[in-house]
Amino acid sequence: MATAKPVTNGLDQVRDIIQRLQAPITDLPTLLALLCAPLAALGLLPPRFRDHNQNPLPDGAFKLGRHISSIQEAILLKIVPTWEQELRENDVLLLADQYFCPDSFWCATDEAGDIALLAYSTLLSTPLTVYSLRLLSRLTREYPIDRLFQAVFARKGSKSALSPHEYQKRSIQWEDCVQNIVSVPAKVANAALANKIAIPELLEHGAYFNNLCIRYEQLICSLSTAPLNSDIVSSVAYLLGKLVNVGVFPPTRPTSRSQPSFFLSTLSSIRGNLRALNGAQYASLWHEILDQLPSISTTQSILTSLFSSLSIGFDSDPGVGPNARVKAEASLLLDVVGHLGEARGELWDSITSITLSRGWTEWHARILVCWVAGAQSDNVDDATIGAWLSTVVDVWSSPDHIKYSLLSQHQYLTSLLLFTISYLPPSSPHLSSIGLSPTFISGVGTYISHNDQGVRLCGMLAAEVVAHRTGRELAFGDWDGDSPGKAWARNLRQKLQFRDIDALLDEDDVDIDVPTPAEQAQVQVTEGHPTQKPTIVLATESGYDSDDSLVGYQSEASSRSASPTPSELAEIEKEPTLNVGVKKVARPVYLAQLGELLRSQAGTQGKDDPHHADKIEMALNCAEELIRRKRNYGIELEENAVNLVYALVTLQDNYDLDNFESKRQAALNALVSCCPRKAAPCIIEQFFVNQYSISQRYVMLNAIAIGARELASLPMPPSASSIPADRPSFPSKLLPAHLHTKYLAAGDTNQIQQITDNLSRVAIDKTKSDDGDKVPGIARERRLRINQSSKITAVEPLKKNNQFPWQNAPPVKNTTFTEVAAEYFIIPFLNRFWVFIRDEQTREERTAHLSGRARYHGAGTGLILNPIVLSHFLSTMTVLVHAAQNAPEWLAIIAPEALEFALTVGTRPISLPDDDDEHSTVTGQSPEESARNKEASVLSASLELALIVLDGAKEVDDGRSLGLEHTALLMGTGEWAGTLFARLESGRKAEGGGGVQDIKLRRAAAGVLLKVDEITSKWRRSMIDSANI
Structure with a gap:
């Protein structure tokens, strides 16, 4: 019992580390100490962090499979969101990365492989961030699939063979690993779209799967050097089946970099490995993997993709005579897929289904026949050729094929049939049976009776060739000319005189370079844009040059030392010996x-x-x-x-x-x-x-x-965060009120003012003809209702608890402005303004009998009711009302309240005039008359607010709510705007106006008049009826 006590203490210490990592951490040294202890226990702590390992864990206390996932979760969800910037600035972010992707120094260790396996599961089960994508990119590069396979099945500590129970356990671990690996691009793409973050290049769909295919081929190459049992081969085939399911075996050649292709990425490497010393073992492993595939459809997908990759790099016309490249590709099929002469029923069914049901090219026909014959000139498999010929004749003679297939399919099958016949000697019984076969004879008759001349020529050519090979005489004649199909028939008849299996191979024929789409794009870019430009040499003729008369002179040396450069000053400032105590x-x-x-x-x-x-x-x-x-x-x-x-x-x-x-x-x-x-x-x-x-x-x-x-x-706005900082916040506290606008910098108001100007201009430019895109009446009724909570609360069924707590939490939904516009922005702003103006007017009334500075002035310098601040407040309200146009409370609450606010501020006195105000003193106006004479900036801002409210009401329900339910408010707004517009037209000036301010005021008043007229003209009859009622 005494020996178990330290282990118990060690486990408690590990639990304490995990709990502290999940809780807020006060400082960086504490965080580093917590992260270093588990890595040191695993032997993965970088040497430069050993000083931070202040509380090392006892031996055997930290269990990698039991504890590492909890620490990875804490790092992703707690540490990185809070400490990433600090860790990066102090160059210690590597310590957090070590828990997911140990660096190359420890890459070969078993612990590093186990951490990488668990890292994939943890990263993909948590919300992906920029940091997570960076880790996945590193794992893809430093821990590829062949390294993960080694981490699961080939541990350094175990020298004996795996027991059935141990293999079953590791097989489950491998299947989970494969599932995580193939799901990376989809989850990364979803996270990038949702969070609007860039996808690393290695994690893009095409690049990721192409790299995965390359590493899978390297895995096969490394496994071929040692004997393997069927269980290991089955695990390798499992990954190949998953790759088929995600679409890396396309039936046609990819045309873009975003489309992955297994054979396009690995075919050149496969050819090289087949020619290596262990090429036979490598080819044998490929045969075993294909035999272990789970279904025929998977095998057909792989073979289809392989056949489509073989045609890449060939010319359009194969030419006449034996072709070594055809034989090389047939040998490749023989090495990768195997010989069809063996009793491989499923493979035979897959090959016949692929090759006889699709329209391939003449190249494919020649390669396929050479492969079926064995790809060796001294050992042609007549039995397999005979069975293949019988299968081809059945399809070629099928009435449905003759009747419905296209001409290209007819020419391909005819080429496949005749190339197969060319590999058989005239004395072959298979050839004789075909010549006397009722199926073939009836097929020739059907071909000859076809309406299409090209299809008829296919049957006629096949009949002549079979008759000639079997020693009979048959000549239809009429093969000369340029009619459709005759040139093809003449060319094919010449090629049948040679067999590709008799060609001699050399290195140039075996090394068939297959350019990838990316390489082809690079070649096109290089050809279109040369990287080097011609050198331009400027030569001057001998003679007078104006620069020859410029002669330098030597200045006296200065006793002052050179001034330090800005970079030197920065280095001096960072010098630790000069900043002692800082x-x-x-x-x-x-x-x-x-x-x-x-x-x-x-x-x-x-x-x-x-x-x-x-x-x-x-x-x-x-x-x-x-x-x-x-x-x-x-x-x-x-x-x-x-x-x-x-x-x-x-x-x-x-x-x-x-x-x-x-x-x-x-x-x-x-x-x-x-x-x-x-x-x-x-x-x-x-x-x-x-x-x-x-x-x-x-x-x-x-x-x-x-x-x-x-x-x-x-x-x-483009300048939302670029307010000039090199100016005083306020010019002077001693200036009179009407001079503040002149000297106050406009940088503070430019942002909101630009927005309101744009909104007003758009609202005014709208014409009366914009009546087609309105919200229907049903939508209006829905907007007028304020959503109420249901009286019956639905109880959700219990769900199965997931492994991680964050998986049970609902997805985070960002708040939209329509949800909070009325309750948290507009209505509180308006209510507090009414309370504030009530208190200010009460204070003014209490001191109205006093004079001079003893009299309180609510619109004094720096106060809210000052025209400068009040106009900006109105502009802010305009922006809020426009942004809340789609809120459910807009028609019933926001629009009438905002319109009443604009009308009140624009018509009623807000504050009594100051005794020192120059305008009131000169004109001799009474305080009430002076208060009603609004500042031009306040009037224009009030009118712009009213304009946006009316425009929004016109857009939402054609102005019905304002016209029928707030008729007096609407008519009062129109009367106010009309009176103000008439005064401006008569030549009267608003206080503080002139220049641009006058233009804005006229434009806003005209816009309000236009909108009121649009609404009243639409609902005038209903407004009159409701008034009579």
């Missing part, structure tokens, strides 16, 4: 760590922290990437989204960091698009807090708008 800020791998870096300014050290600027810079550099990477990774993003919003919104550029604004904006955009249910309400709430500057409010509005368009899969 602590490098670690890259955050969890969102909680990111939040700590962003909130470090509010810590105990605050701005006195010497590393505060480095922390903020590191956080901004990796904020967007980390947030997007955690999108579908558990609930970590939901737990930290609110804290990150607070940290990013309140962040100040106190250190003049590079691209501060663009990086913060990109991080907030990512938060809204990746976690809309948490980030959007938080940003909306913070927007109405009075502590933020205009620049910070712009960032919040941009994040809401751009995040919404990303959720709705709408085109993003």
Whole structure:
């Protein structure tokens, strides 16, 4: 019992390592220590990581088959999504790769082979990522199928033969391995399409299976050097059958690189191995594998692909006389498939079915007959030739064949029949029986009576040749001329005088190069685009050259040393001896760590922290990437989204960091698009807090708008994350309100303004004739209903628990904007705005009797009701409403609420004018009149919002909901736009207008008038009837 205690402790230590790998890890040294211990126990730890093995495992504690899959799962699902960037930067990602694809130093060990076998199962049973595809690509290159076969059946530790029980166990392991291997391209393609990631070149369908075919042929070559039992051959044949099922044995020659072909990839290697010293053993193994195939259809697929590959590289006209290339290909068939003279019934049935039911070429006919004859001139198999001739005559004389086959099929079978007859001597009994056969005689009569002259010539030629070979006289004559089929008949009659089996072989005939589609494409590219260009030599004539008068002079040497180059400065900065005590800020791998870096300014050290600027810079550099990477990774993003919003919104550029604004904006955009249910309400709430500057409010509005368009899969602005950072966030706090627009940089609003301008232009350009593509009334009624939960909840049947927990989880569904538009974006924004404006107007009323600075002004500098911020708020609402057009709440809630909001902001006073306002002072207007005189930017933004709402209502249900259910609102909008348009036409100017702003205002007002007129003209009669009721 004392000896078992260390093992128990060791098992507990292994379980503790696995549990800690599945839980969050605080720092990189801890992670390295956890990863090193199991590898050291297996003897696969690279030497440079031995210092990190602080807690080695006892001998025998770590069981590879029992524990390695759990660690692989933890690495793929927990470690890599969080620590990949950190591991890559510190050049220690190899340690994680070692658990899937041990490097070449340990490739030959049994442990490395077992890890590779289990790696395929783990990688293919978990969601595939970029990291997983990289590992699969390495496994394909470093652990091919022949190495995996060795890992299953040929372990170094076992010298004795496998017992039946052990072979059965390993056979099951091999079948699982084959199943994983052949499923890689399909699963990779599905994952790449779903996740929009690139497929590595080695994992593309054609390249992967071509490489697999090459390695399979090398496996056969390596196994042929030693005697094998039938069980091992059966396992090798199992893989060949799987390759047939996935389509690597095409019936015709592939025409593109994406179509794999076994023989196109391996035929040249097969020829070379057949000529090697152990060529006989190699050919014998091929015979055994073909005999072990599970079905005749599998054998037929392989032989069909082999025959179609034989025709590659030949000329269109074989020529007259014995052809050594035909004999070489027949010898190849003899070596790979075997001799048909033996009692191989299934093989005979497969060959006859393939060769007699398809239209091959004359080359195939000559190769096939030479192969059937034995491919040896001194040993022609007359018995097999006779049996083959009888089979061919039966098909050739068939009435159905004569009546329905094409001319090419007739010529092929006639060639096959006559080439077979040419191999028989005139005294052969098989030839005599054919001449007197009723089947053949009736077939000739059917041919001669055929309507097609080419088909008649086939029967006439066969009858003449058979009669001549059997010593009889028969001559139909009329073989001269250019009529269809006569040239073919004359050419074939000449070729029948020679036998290809009598040709002499040399090396040139045996080495038949078969170019692959990729090689052919490369040749075409090389021929079309020469790689070398002619050298251009510029020679000047002897004589005067203006450069001859330029004479250099020597300057005095400077006592100053040369200034260091930027690369030298970077090296000096990285010098460890000069940075003693300087602590490098670690890259955050969890969102909680990111939040700590962003909130470090509010810590105990605050701005006195010497590393505060480095922390903020590191956080901004990796904020967007980390947030997007955690999108579908558990609930970590939901737990930290609110804290990150607070940290990013309140962040100040106190250190003049590079691209501060663009990086913060990109991080907030990512938060809204990746976690809309948490980030959007938080940003909306913070927007109405009075502590933020205009620049910070712009960032919040941009994040809401751009995040919404990303959720709705709408085109993003090209400058979504490129806000200029080399300008002050606000020009001055002392400028009067009407000068802020002049001096405030337009970079913050360009993104949203460009989107709203495009939306308005598209809406205005639509004509009244666009009435054919509208949503029908049934769809409108469905949109008006807000989905309610069913009163009866269906109970799903219990499913069988899978091996891995993530397989039981439902697939992750990304949130769309239509699901969250009303509940988390538009309605909360509008409700908080109404509450905010109520509070602001109440504060203004309380101080209305005061004067000067004692009087509160809700639209003062930097506040939300300021025209600058309010117009941008309206533009943001326009973007949100347009993106939510397909939401189920659009007609009933979003459209009327947004239209009422636009009408209210455009017509009602938002805030009392400031006493210091120059316009009101000069014109002498009352506060109420001045408040009603809106800024041009606010008016145009309100009209654009109304325009988008009306255009959406016209698109969804032809404006029926607004026209019949919100008639007063629709008519009020039209009256407002008409009055404003009439004033502009009469020459009156809006405050803050002029130039482009006037054009936008006129265009928006005209667009609203047009849309209201379209809707009212469509539903005017119903609107009148409903008003009377």
